[in-house]
Amino acid sequence: MPDIADPRDRLIVALDLPDVAAAERLVERIGDAATFYKIGYRLGYAGGLAFAERLARQGKKTFLDLKLHDIGNTVEEGVRSASGLGATFLTVHAYPQTMRAAVKGRGNGLKILAVTVLTSYDDADATEAGYALPVTELVAQRSAQARDIGIDGIVCSAVEAEAVRRVVGTECLIVTPGIRPADAALGDQKRVMTPGQARAAGIDHVVVGRPITGADDPRRIAERIVAEMEGA
Numbered sequence: 484m485p486d487i488a489d490p491r492d493r494l495i496v497a498l499d500l501p502d503v504a505a506a507e508r509l510v511e512r513i514g515d516a517a518t519f520y521k522i523g524y525r526l527g528y529a530g531g532l533a534f535a536e537r538l539a540r541q542g543k544k545t546f547l548d549l550k551l552h553d554i555g556n557t558v559e560e561g562v563r564s565a566s567g568l569g570a571t572f573l574t575v576h577a578y579p580q581t582m583r584a585a586v587k588g589r590g591n592g593l594k595i596l597a598v599t600v601l602t603s604y605d606d607a608d609a610t611e612a613g614y615a616l617p618v619t620e621l622v623a624q625r626s627a628q629a630r631d632i633g634i635d636g637i638v639c640s641a642v643e644a645e646a647v648r649r650v651v652g653t654e655c656l657i658v659t660p661g662i663r664p665a666d667a668a669l670g671d672q673k674r675v676m677t678p679g680q681a682r683a684a685g686i687d688h689v690v691v692g693r694p695i696t697g698a699d700d701p702r703r704i705a706e707r708i709v710a711e712m713e714g715a
């Protein structure tokens with residue numbers, strides 16, 4: 484829970500767009516209302532990794548959301564390669580072997596975030612995937628493992644943020660997708676909070692995609708989200 488001096492840094496805009504030209508247009512329209520962008524595999528597989536490097540060179544913070552999960556050697560070497568892209572964050576799934584490998588491979592100040600249980604999952608989805616624990620317990624268990632392994636941050640829903648903070652303490656970041664302004668459509672997200680609720684629950688960063696990427700005025704929505712967190 485490091486001090487975040489610029490309140491805009493709390494908002495990470497998910498650039499889930501089909502191509503680099505669309506991402507460039509959105510970044511341009513948002514202007515200085517956002518400082519931090521997430522590149523996931525939709526854009527990543529369409530030239531987005533080179534674009535992420537460019538954004539970083541232009542002074543934006545970048546988050547590579549590659550959600551790595553593989554045998555340890557592949558994860559470790561993959562993280563080593565990703566460490567050269569100038570990013571601030573990189574995601575891996577919160578499996579102990581994967582997290583240990585990621586910590587071994589990280590370099591150049593890249594922080595590793597562990598995705599505990601996807602925010603599109605509820606208890607029924609976890610059961611269907613073969614887990615005996617309810618989501619809140621699975622998130623707590625994986626957060627404790629991430630803490631013990633030395634992961635830099637946890638990705639969970641803001642619904643679990645207070646419980647996760649008790650597990651990981653103040654040194655570890657909590658980053659929460661599944662964020663929706665009060666009037667926004669949920670889409671496929673199931674564990675959801677507003678930006679203000681998330682901030683009050685003690686998160687470090689929120690991740691917001693469609694409410695911004697699909698807005699008529701993305702800059703205004705980004706500004707509103709930052710202001711809502713500041714007022715929380």
Ligand SMILES: O=C(O)c1cc(=O)[nH]c(=O)n1[C@@H]1O[C@H](COP(=O)(O)O)[C@@H](O)[C@H]1O
Nearest residue numbers: 497523548600601602660661690691692693
């Ligand atoms: O790792 C993530 O960023 C992530 C983890 C998670 O549990 N849930 C989740 O929604 N995300 C990502 O956060 C973004 C949320 O997008 P929206 O639902 O459009 O706001 C997407 O890019 C997801 O891939």
